[in-house]
Amino acid sequence: MKSQMKKKRVNPIPNTPCNVAEGSCRGHLCIKPCCFFCSMREPDASLRRAGIATCFREMPQAQGENHHEHVLVLSGLWHIAMSQPNDSEFPSLGIFKCMASLIHKGINDRNWLLTNQNIYIPYYAAHIIGSYTMNKEEFAQKAVQSGVIPPLLDLLSGKISWVEQRVAVRALGHLASYKSTFESVAQHEQEVVKLALKLASTCLQVVYVDFVALKENKRLEYHRNLMTRGVGDLEMENRKAEEWASQLQCWSLYLLNCFACKDRSLDLICKKVFLKDLCDMWGGLISHTSPAGVGLIRILCYSKVGRKNIAELPKVVNTLGNLSRSSDDWQYIGIDCLLLLLKDPDTRYKVLDVAASYLVDLIELRSLGDKSNVGETISKVLLNLKPNREKVGAALLQEVVDRRNKDKLLSEEKLEETRVLVSLIKQQANHMFRLGEVEEALLKYSEALGVCPLRFRKERMVIYSNKAQCHILLKNADSAISDSTRALCLSNPANTHRKSLWRRSQAYDMKGMAKESLMDCIMFINMTMRVKIPYHAARMISKHMEATWLFATARSKVEKTTQELNQVGGDNENGGNHEEQPRDHEAKMMMMENRYNNLLHGLSTIIEEPFHAKEAGRRKMERARRRFNKGVVAGPT
Template sequence: MVPLMKKSIPKTPYNTSDDMTDQSQDQVPCCCFFCSMREPDATIRRDGIASCFKEIPLRENQEHVLVLSALWHTAMNKPNDSEFPSLGIFKCMANLINKGIKDRNWLLTNQNIYIPYYAAHIIGSYTMNKEEFALIAVQSGVIPPLMELLSGKISWVEQRVAVRALGHLASYNSTFDSVAEYEQEAVKLTMTLASTCLEVVYVEFVAVNDVKKRLGYHKNLLTRGVGDLEMENQKAEEWGSQLQCWSIYLLNCFACKDRSLSLDLICKSVFLKDLCNMWGGMVNHTSPAGVGLIRILCYNEMGRKSIAQSPKVLKILGNLSRSSDYWQYIGIDCLVLLLKDPDTRYKVFDIAVLYLVDLIELRSLGDKSNVGETITKVLLLEHNRSKVKFNGNKVEASIQVVMDLKVHRRKREKLMFKQNLEEARVLANMKKQQGNHMFRLGKVDEALLKYSEALDICPLRFRKERVVLYSNKAQCNLMLKNPDSAISDSTRALCLSDQPNTHIKSLRRRSQAYDMKGMAKESLMDCIMFMNCCIKSSDNSRRVKIPYHATRMICKQMEATWLFAKARSKVTHNNLVVERTRECNENGRVENKGNNEEQPHDHMTLMMEKKDFMLGLSTILEEPFNAKDTSRRKMERARRRLKKGQF
């Protein structure tokens, strides 16, 4: 590791414009690369650029960082342009990374500390879309230096772009084998990175509130030199999430190939539990993060066996399947795959059925149709009471619900006349009215009983009526402090709604039930969906009134589900332990002053003195930085401060 804190990092002079090439023509002193770029003759221009790529790693020039910045902008904006890849840019970048890793004095001279980051980012950008570019990059020897960065030889910022580039290279059939030569090392490093990166980013950057103590080159890379403390934290959160999601993506590349070595490492129970807490979604909308990798594992025999042995993973998949999370279908897919496998079916049945029973009337989910029918068939697959070992009355009752709704009542109602069905609907409505009356009188138990009787009478085809009944039952269970029953009833109501997960009252009630159980993420997702439904149902979208309880719940759950919440809690706990240890040590020194005068530091201080400065990735769309966003963020920050009464 490079002890970067011992050197002051100079600020970059190239962060006042998004178009680095135009800026370099007007403000940057002339150098070989920029002269070649301005050459009108195409042949001479290409020869000059190729010559520059060969010479840059060999000569010392403080303008190299400007050249790398210009190349970075080009790679970000024109990743499919073949000019630079055909002229030797990958070889140049690999050599620069190697130079930065091996020559610490060079790395900390001028602004060379930026060069390994830009070099790895350029490799990743050019190999993102084009397989032919990836093949050229591998032939140019980019993998060994990228592996060095992945191992943390510099900092987490370089790890982020290194794992991004390796993920792109591993995603192509023609270049996967080259990455797989480092399979064991790459998988182990990436698993560790995925599990620990958020804590590293928090401890080494976000938690450092004193701006002067934050690494200057990290701050400039995050904000291009035009951001304040709030923007630095915002970008660090985004980059931390990307680092984790790209790490999972690289592991996906190995898992998809069904390689026994990779699967044996990834399927460790400890890492599977860690995966459940890794989620993209709110920060990286295109990444399913940890559950995405779990689904890949569910397509493999070894993966299914490992997941089936972890009740915690199964419960998290169940909670996901009964949520309004965008990745809800992944939770359902995983449980269905586990139930279809004869080797894992009866290991997971007792847990899976308790969640999937609430989804048997779900018609569609996104582009997937007949979801409920698929779940029903899987639950009743080879249904034989002598084979299934039920774990308690809940599982028995759940199977009975499936049999009643999808088999017995369906057959019975097919034989009923239309007039009889209408009479049953009217009778169910009378029961509902009685339940409403009981509820208004405060007799919640009796109201719950009436709603249940109405559901038993109401024909299955009257879905809207049954949505209301299930939702009313959920409210009663909330009042009776039965959150599990409230979640089950709300989920059934949301499955019966015309569009899944859009019944406003059920969303609100399930969010409250999740909150009672301390399930912040699920509660937050329902709150967000609740707000979206309020906006869509409003006649005037410009003046939407969001209930106070919803905004309050969102604020509470966003704080609990903050990307760095776990890291913050751990750091706070460690600080308390260190403080208590220090107090004990100080008391001990008073009593044994003569023996301890030569040892003035406590254990944590000694560790910090010996420790090198260590800081610390589905493809994720990464957009070029736009400096114009700063004014909007400042206005939002000012508005929040005004509401808090800080002005």
């Protein structure tokens, strides 16, 4: 099948439907009995609509030469659906039934599928369905009535390739998100959920093996054309493959969310293996509008069954804890999940020790994004666990409560005296630190915190950050993370104190936690964008980009499998099958450069964007490459 798909590389996508119409019919009278482009140009509205409806009815039945321009029609419809998804004209004229029939034909008639450029049609058809059902429930209802679900399920099962799976799961996710059409999808509940579970867990491996790891001339041509609109280069292909793989995983999780939020199929979703897999399904950097795996974990935490299963898995609870003490955009999800587990009397004692050790560092956090009184909420939950307060940082919690009451009684004169005392003790600690007496300095910083009123948030922030630096020098990563997190909670706004971000990044690096270290380092760089990127930060990012690369796990599996095969089969003359080997060093560096640019500027991928000119893309990538090189090779500032 793959060898049959390898065709001459052409651009299957016109710039606009009008260009196709002009190219097809310009300069002579069109003699086709039913021409979509002629119908589109018909000035009479009623005749135009009638002609388009006829085209939609007859397109799936076209035989012989009458179907050789279907891909041009579909690509034109794709552009319209992307740019005008709320326009009711085509949905009212039968576009959904036409798309469903074309998908069905592509799956069941391989000769037709491999004729001309018909291989593109199932992808476009599913994408058109997804685009029109994205915003309008009435369109989703028409799509379901037109029978789109069975052919979409065929694509979801992988009857063609992962590229079609991507747009099929997107369309099914939109259909499952509406109350009026959910039950139509749920009629195939077991099949849909099992396919989505498998896709979420395996799609990165599939995309890597079937596309990214292959040499350029071994990749399916129509995949390459769809990704780059037929005019991209290897660099663009690799970037789009990473985006599409992330979308495929995130949309699979979104489809599962539609069932989980209705407490459906929780017995399948809450299997231990899959819950552990969710911890490694990361949104954020690539699909930054999707919380990915942790988003589904949060939905599960709202159900009794979900909390019960999550509480029994230390890996999941620790993932939520690490998220709650990070610079990730989804930090609040980690906090929310831990609080839900602690509020449930059936799960709190299973997670108490672990969850409280993370949350106690956040009790002075005032706001997080649009959420206020975060620390107060955490404190109330922890203090209500009275029989086990000795396990939840009771000393610190009680200290906070006592100090809040004590601070209210302090006069302005007494407060000023205390400020001077704190400053004096901190100076002593700084002097010891400079002399290399780190342990003594740490004790002095703790003494300063002991007398510093809670309302002196800035002073406390600096002292906690200095404590974190001491812990780093003493190789105590856990304490460094704890103290730097407390400092970041005291910053205004939260998570913006540069030194604490860098120190926590170092501490996470010491523990081998690449993702958390990378997020803090990115945040640190964002705080220093007005100046040249520090060498040590660029080096940290360069180190962790490779470890957190979307396909890092898939690549390691391929390399391990290749090594095992070589050991079993012996070294042949060519040293094994190099066609299946990962990308060479140059391609890897191009991907790292592009990833670095994405980290700094963000990259919207959940909503697919129209193609931009190749030249503009090259200029953008050249600027990114220059910036990356400048950041990496520059000396310390």
